[in-house]
Amino acid sequence: MSAPAPVPNSPASQPSVVRFRTTRRLFATLEGAFHEEVFFLILSVFIGIFSGLAVVCFRLAIDWTHLALLGPLPQTHTWRLFLVPGLAGLVVAALVLHLFPGIRGSGVNQTKAALYIFNGVIPFRTAVGKFICAAIAIGSGQSLGPEDPSLQIGASIASALGRWLKISREKLRLMAPVGAAAGLAAAFNAPISAVLFVIEEVIGRWSAGILGSVVLSAVSSVVIVRWFLGSEPLFRIPVTTFKRPTELVAYAVLGIVGGLASVVFAKSIGYLRPRLKALPRWTQYFQPALAGLLVGLIAFLGAPQIMGAGYDSMDQAMHGQFAWKMLAILALLKIIATTFSFVSGTPGGMFAPTLFIGAMLGGAVGDLERIFFPHLTGSTGTYVLVGMGVLFAGFLRVPMTSVFMVLEVSGNYEIIVPVIVANTFSYLISRSLQPVPIFDLLTRQDGLILPSLEESREEAILRVEDAMLPVPAIILNAQDYVDANARRVQDSPDSTFLVHPHPSGWNVITRDQLQRLFQEGKGELTLASVLPVQSLPSLYPDLPLDSALRYVNDYLLVPVVNRADFRKLEGIISRDSVFQKYGGKRTVSTN
Amino acid sequence: MPWTLPKLVPRSAPVILLILTLAAAVSFAGVGHLVARFTANQQARGRTLYAQGLADISAARFDDAIAAFRAALTCDPTNSQYQLSLARALRDSNDPRRLDEAESYLIALWQRTPQDAAVNLALARVAAHRGSIEDATRYYHNAMYGVWNSDPDANRSKARIELIQFLLKKSAPDKAESELMALATALPPDPAAQLQAAQLFAQAQDDAGALARYLEVLRLDPENPTALAGAGHAAYRSGNYVTAQRYLENAVKTNPEDADSRQLLATTDLILRTNPFHSHISDAERNRRISAAFAQAEKRLTECAQQIGVDLKTTTTPLASSLSTLQSRWTATQPDLARLRSPGETDLPDTLMDVVFQIELQTSAICGPPQGLDQALLLISQKREAASQ
Numbered sequence: 001m002s003a004p005a006p007v008p009n010s011p012a013s014q015p016s017v018v019r020f021r022t023t024r025r026l027f028a029t030l031e032g033a034f035h036e037e038v039f040f041l042i043l044s045v046f047i048g049i050f051s052g053l054a055v056v057c058f059r060l061a062i063d064w065t066h067l068a069l070l071g072p073l074p075q076t077h078t079w080r081l082f083l084v085p086g087l088a089g090l091v092v093a094a095l096v097l098h099l100f101p102g103i104r105g106s107g108v109n110q111t112k113a114a115l116y117i118f119n120g121v122i123p124f125r126t127a128v129g130k131f132i133c134a135a136i137a138i139g140s141g142q143s144l145g146p147e148d149p150s151l152q153i154g155a156s157i158a159s160a161l162g163r164w165l166k167i168s169r170e171k172l173r174l175m176a177p178v179g180a181a182a183g184l185a186a187a188f189n190a191p192i193s194a195v196l197f198v199i200e201e202v203i204g205r206w207s208a209g210i211l212g213s214v215v216l217s218a219v220s221s222v223v224i225v226r227w228f229l230g231s232e233p234l235f236r237i238p239v240t241t242f243k244r245p246t247e248l249v250a251y252a253v254l255g256i257v258g259g260l261a262s263v264v265f266a267k268s269i270g271y272l273r274p275r276l277k278a279l280p281r282w283t284q285y286f287q288p289a290l291a292g293l294l295v296g297l298i299a300f301l302g303a304p305q306i307m308g309a310g311y312d313s314m315d316q317a318m319h320g321q322f323a324w325k326m327l328a329i330l331a332l333l334k335i336i337a338t339t340f341s342f343v344s345g346t347p348g349g350m351f352a353p354t355l356f357i358g359a360m361l362g363g364a365v366g367d368l369e370r371i372f373f374p375h376l377t378g379s380t381g382t383y384v385l386v387g388m389g390v391l392f393a394g395f396l397r398v399p400m401t402s403v404f405m406v407l408e409v410s411g412n413y414e415i416i417v418p419v420i421v422a423n424t425f426s427y428l429i430s431r432s433l434q435p436v437p438i439f440d441l442l443t444r445q446d447g448l449i450l451p452s453l454e455e456s457r458e459e460a461i462l463r464v465e466d467a468m469l470p471v472p473a474i475i476l477n478a479q480d481y482v483d484a485n486a487r488r489v490q491d492s493p494d495s496t497f498l499v500h501p502h503p504s505g506w507n508v509i510t511r512d513q514l515q516r517l518f519q520e521g522k523g524e525l526t527l528a529s530v531l532p533v534q535s536l537p538s539l540y541p542d543l544p545l546d547s548a549l550r551y552v553n554d555y556l557l558v559p560v561v562n563r564a565d566f567r568k569l570e571g572i573i574s575r576d577s578v579f580q581k582y583g584g585k586r587t588v589s590t591n
Numbered sequence: 592m593p594w595t596l597p598k599l600v601p602r603s604a605p606v607i608l609l610i611l612t613l614a615a616a617v618s619f620a621g622v623g624h625l626v627a628r629f630t631a632n633q634q635a636r637g638r639t640l641y642a643q644g645l646a647d648i649s650a651a652r653f654d655d656a657i658a659a660f661r662a663a664l665t666c667d668p669t670n671s672q673y674q675l676s677l678a679r680a681l682r683d684s685n686d687p688r689r690l691d692e693a694e695s696y697l698i699a700l701w702q703r704t705p706q707d708a709a710v711n712l713a714l715a716r717v718a719a720h721r722g723s724i725e726d727a728t729r730y731y732h733n734a735m736y737g738v739w740n741s742d743p744d745a746n747r748s749k750a751r752i753e754l755i756q757f758l759l760k761k762s763a764p765d766k767a768e769s770e771l772m773a774l775a776t777a778l779p780p781d782p783a784a785q786l787q788a789a790q791l792f793a794q795a796q797d798d799a800g801a802l803a804r805y806l807e808v809l810r811l812d813p814e815n816p817t818a819l820a821g822a823g824h825a826a827y828r829s830g831n832y833v834t835a836q837r838y839l840e841n842a843v844k845t846n847p848e849d850a851d852s853r854q855l856l857a858t859t860d861l862i863l864r865t866n867p868f869h870s871h872i873s874d875a876e877r878n879r880r881i882s883a884a885f886a887q888a889e890k891r892l893t894e895c896a897q898q899i900g901v902d903l904k905t906t907t908t909p910l911a912s913s914l915s916t917l918q919s920r921w922t923a924t925q926p927d928l929a930r931l932r933s934p935g936e937t938d939l940p941d942t943l944m945d946v947v948f949q950i951e952l953q954t955s956a957i958c959g960p961p962q963g964l965d966q967a968l969l970l971i972s973q974k975r976e977a978a979s980q
Contacts, residue, residue, distance in 0.1 A: 039604050042608060043611075046611045046615060049615050049618075049619075050614075050615065050618065053615075053618050053619065053622045056622055056626065057622060057625065060625065060626065060629050063629075063633075064629065067636070072636055072640060072662045072665070072666060165607060228622060228623065228626045229626070230668070230669055232668055232669060236692075236695045236696065236699055237695070238691055238692075238694075238695045312661070312665065316692065319689075319691045319692030319695055320688045320691045320692070321688060321689065321692060379691075380691075381691070
């Protein structure tokens with residue numbers, strides 16, 4: 001005979017009810033804790049985890065493709081080396097044209113466009129297509145890198161997650177850069193550089209609101225990658241030295257050469273890309289293949305180092321494995337190979353090729369300088385590292401990322417001064433000879449106009465002090481009598497007057513108000529006693545002029561005070577002065 | 592489509608996070624499985640390439656070996672053995688440009704396992720290639736006191752011997768000798784090891800130490816021709832001619848083709864036959880030897896003067912003056928020879944032989960190393976001088 005079922009509300013059912021209530025209370029507490037900001041931060045960690053996992057798979061896919069197509073030990077002068085990149089190019093072209101349109105190129109621009117134009121939407125299909133096509137292209141030896149595709153894969157995953165969770169449009173827009181940082185950090189194994197790059201290039205402006213999420217996602221993705229693939233750095237860093245400040249001249253020369261090389265590289269891409277895109281559609285089936293054949297030919301003839309990302313060759317260059325002539329040739333060949341691989345529309349990134357060109361150029365310049373000036377103490381490895389930063393600063397035009405990237409990759413702060421000096425020269429030369437940065441150029445070629453941190457850096461910011469009028473000759477004292485104040489303003493051409501604060505705050509009064517008070521028989525009263533109890537808002541001279549706009553419609557005069565002493569008047573702001581500074585023709589009377 | 596995405600409902604947040612956690616865990620496991628399989632395949636491929644590299648090393652094809660080890664490392668980037676082998680191949684490829692890369696691999700390994708003797712030994716060899724005594728000594732010492740996977744005693748001795756050879760090559764005999772002292776205390780009773788140590792002592796010009804090691808070898812292997820000759824040579828260099836004669840005779844008997852030992856034996860015999868200070872000879876024999884040496888010295892002086900074209904009667908040049916002074920001293924001392932037989936002239940042999948030694952030393956410096964009896968007299972003088980010091 002079975003036992004009778006417990007009767008509801010009977011003593012036997014009490015424990016389960018208590019448990020249920022406890023769980024509900026727990027859930028209710030948790031729900032209260034998760035407002036959208038907190039949830040977004042937690043979500044950033046998950047974005048980092050998923051992006052990290054995707055990048056791990058992406059790197060495995062590239063390695064596997066490379067092994068399958070080129071073998072573990074590629075030999076020069078073999079037909080396989082010559083043909084594989086071209087044949088893989090045909091496959092990639094077919095996939096891009098028929099299955100995954102919109103995955104051409106690096107992916108940085110597309111991510112930025114998603115942020116600013118498409119409300120944070122990057123189709124998940126993009127991640128899949130980028131994953132497959134970039135793995136085939138890079139694995140087969142096309143002269144492209146895995147970092148930018150990783151960035152786009154991360155952004156695409158983040159965007160898909162945001163849409164699945166139906167988060168607000170405002171937050172969804174921010175998902176793409178958060179995912180981008182995670183993808184790039186995982187690919188580079190360098191979270192600081194990834195965060196800075198995303199701020200400098202993808203977001204295009206400093207935004208404190210998103211910084212926490214970007215950092216969290218970048219760090220969590222790096223943790224994932226290190227968990228699976230180990231924490232080995234990209235390069236084995238040799239001993240790097242910087243002993244004498246006079247040697248900065250040598251690094252400045254490297255910066256100049258790097259800047260010029262950046263311009264050549266950027267102009268080549270800028271010139272060829274629209275022309276190849278303008279060719280008939282059927283040619284797009286063959287453009288990646290032809291680029292692949294060019295890469296294969298270079299490798300076949302004796303420079304297989306230029307294939308793929310080329311990290312192994314950079315590592316060898318860092319340890320002085322190539323003579324300066326070979327380094328210079330490799331830099332030149334890599335510029336040619338990457339230009340054609342990229343403009344052909346093959347999906348893949350420009351980070352690794354940029355580092356490669358910089359490394360080879362740095363090594364070549366350093367070795368050459370040491371031939372003429374044997375007393376220079378910098379090792380080849382030092383010049384190679386500095387060279388990487390130089391091309392980063394000159395070609396990608398991300399000066400802060402370029403400095404931190406070298407420091408993060410090398411783990412050596414001794415070379416920070418040479419890096420900054422060389423990068424500055426490279427950046428300035430590149431900026432003067434190629435005014436539009438490469439990513440902006442590519443965006444404009446695609447018909448999009450996106451904000452740029454470089455442009456915003458150069459924008460002149462108007463501040464309160466720019467529109468500030470001098471301290472007025474007459475400032476009324478709130479403790480003086482009304483009739484005394486009325487006499488003071490009698491001969492003044494102004495119609496509005498500031499009243500000195502007591503005990504705190506500034507006030508304002510017009511000539512008419514003073515007259516009226518006098519006529520009402522309040523001349524024997526102090527101004528403080530008859531003025532309405534309200535204090536004017538005040539501004540500081542260093543505030544952006546935009547902040548004055550909030551007040552000038554409501555107040556005739558706004559005092560500009562010293563930050564250290566609010567009683568000390570630095571000047572005044574009026575509607576007229578603000579609009580005149582903005583260049584408006586409208587004249588508004590302060591009366 | 593207009594944007595209608597609702598703001599995230601806070602109530603669902605814990606559930607969503609739970610789902611995301613589960614999804615992450617499942618993805619994590621899946622990727623982990625994928626990575627494990629890929630890694631296993633890569634490691635297998637790496638082993639094949641590594642074996643190929645080792646074969647290339649055996650055949651002294653260093654470039655091929657380097658390429659194979661590099662490829663093995665791309666398959667298994669953290670494998671210490673591959674890194675060590677690549678570093679060794681880079682180091683041994685006789686390309687100075689590759690030393691930097693070899694060193695960076697080794698430094699990375701050293702940072703992970705500073706106690707690894709093989710890594711320290713490889714670093715010591717890189718430092719030795721660079722000629723850095725300080726670094727090489729440090730890493731050799733690390734290797735000696737580090738952890739060896741097999742046969743630690745023998746490997747430690749080998750490392751120390753390598754260090755000694757390096758120090759001797761870099762002309763640092765003092766440092767080499769201190770290492771030799773340490774080596775001698777830890778040597779196994781093995782004739783080959785003792786013989787090698789004895790030769791190193793000899794290279795470090797520690798003849799007493801060398802003789803002691805050779806005698807140890809002869810205790811273990813009495814007929815060892817190398818040890819016999821080595822002992823004879825060491826004893827000869829340290830001025831112990833009686834001992835040298837004994838071992839050189841045995842060396843020549845054991846290995847009649849040992850021309851060096853034969854020649855040295857002849858010189859030793861001559862020294863022993865002509866040394867007037869030998870303790871087991873009669874006064875008459877001593878006097879005879881002094882007279883013969885005195886006559887030989889004059890002959891040597893005359894021949895030397897002729898060799899360089901100097902007239903001993905003139906003192907126009909410093910050389911002529913020097914030889915002429917010696918001639919005058921010899922002439923002034925010659926009458927004293929007659930007093931050798933007189934009792935009570937205990938200092939006279941020393942005075943006469945002092946003139947002989949001065950002549951032999953000076954002529955040796957001016958006219959080059961002598962042969963035969965003059966060589967014997969010169970060696971006797973050197974021994975005498977060393978004894979007096």
